[in-house]
Amino acid sequence: MAERKNKITEFFVGTPKYNEDKDYSNFASLTAPLNMFFLICLVLHAGYLVVFSLQNIHIMMIFDIVGVILYATFVILLKYFKGSWLPCTMLTIGELFLHQLCCAALFGLKPGFHYLVIPLIFLSVFISRKGNVIKHFRNATVIIASLTFICMVVGFNDYEPPYLLQDTINTGLLIVNCSMSFLVTALYAGRVFTSIDTKRSALDISVDEKIAAIKRMQNQMVISFANIIEARDGSTGQHVKRTSEYVQALIFELKRNGDFPEILTERYIQDTILSAPLHDIGKITIPDSILLKPGKLTKEEFDAIKNHTVNGKKLIEESMADIEDEEFLNIAKSVALYHHECWDGSGYPYGVEGKDIPLCARIMTIADFFDALTAKRVYKAAVPISEVFQNIKEMRGKKFDPIVTDAFLRIEDEISEIAKANAD
Helix, strand or coil, X not given: CHHHHHHHHHHHHCCCXXXXXXXXXXXXXXHHHHHHHHHHHHHHHHHHHHHHXXXXXXXXXXXXXXXXXXXXXXHHHHHHCCCCHHXXXXXXXXXXXXXXXXXXXXXXXXXXXXXXXXXXXXHHHHCCCCCHHHHHHHHHHHHHHHHHHHHHHXXXXXXXXXXXXXXXXXXXXXXXXXXXXXXXHHHHHHHHHHHHHHHHXXXXXHHHHHHHHHHHXXXXXXXXXXXXXXXXXXXXXXXXXXXXXXXXXXXXXXXXXCCCCXXXXXXXXXXXXXXXXXXXXXXXXXXXXXXXXXXXCCHHHHHHHHHHHHHHHHHHHXXXXXXXXXXXXXXXXXXXXXXXXXXXXXXXXCCCCHHHXXXXXXXXXXXXXXXXXXXXXXXXXXXXXXXXXXXXHHCECCCECHHHHHHHHHCHHHHHHHHHHCCC
């Protein structure tokens, strides 16, 4: 008996099974509240049918018999036919509108503009709840529209109805009809609000997760590409990791200390960290005979080395031409082009000095210098970390930006830990 009761309950109030289908799961937000709406209307019309039978109002009896059949058909359609929520929704809006007009004829009401609030309630379903103001506006629209309609139809019953009912029965049916109709509509709208808002939230989360996954994949591709390039001169993947972590630690310290507040926005910080692995992308254009030469470079060979900065900028422009993120591209190009420029103008390729060097490049310069000296290469031995810090201190205001240098020296322990943790 209990099992049979559960099956009956499932049939009338359960969400249609086909909503588990991936092609139709998106419409569960509509089928569930529609099913509830039809069932309540079915009970409501059955109640009206009894009252009209007792009053011998045959036309309204026929109308309610049709209504009972119609709503029972809707319930069956929703349970077993894919996509039926759309025609059911349209037919229900039309049926509800005609229902109110028929009741107007029964109760002697004049047609008026207040009947327009019926579709208004359904249209309010499509108002997003993003933001409390919009959410409250949507809820207020439904409440005010419902109360306005009931007040209008009850307060302006100013001509004789074609059916002679007792005043108490006439007024009672009128109030019950209006109240129940809009209660059902409000419940339906509320269910749809909740379902659609839940779906919207789920979609927002899904989109955010996919965007984050894409960004992680792009970041990994950048790092992998940089590792391949760095490996040509005997570097391991740890070089890219170390320099990126140095840049991150340094730029966070500048931010904490309140340096360059007009430049160091969250976006600028993230783009600089992401650009760090690309600083030596231009090395791919340098021949191995020069890049891996163990001895001293000739002037021509050193000029070729210098060109990796200009070539790096060109490679970023050409290989990332389809990327629409102009702010990231500008930072990436600046890091590649200017990371060997010096504060006093003695660097290359252009001899730019001071604040004319982009901040992202000034940060990259000191991080790259530190790693270049402390890491072992096929053509040189590693310099002790303490000695490199002393060199950096001596080159403050010469090779390096004084403010950036001070920040780097303040986090000496953190930089040393990164170097040790990611040693080759």
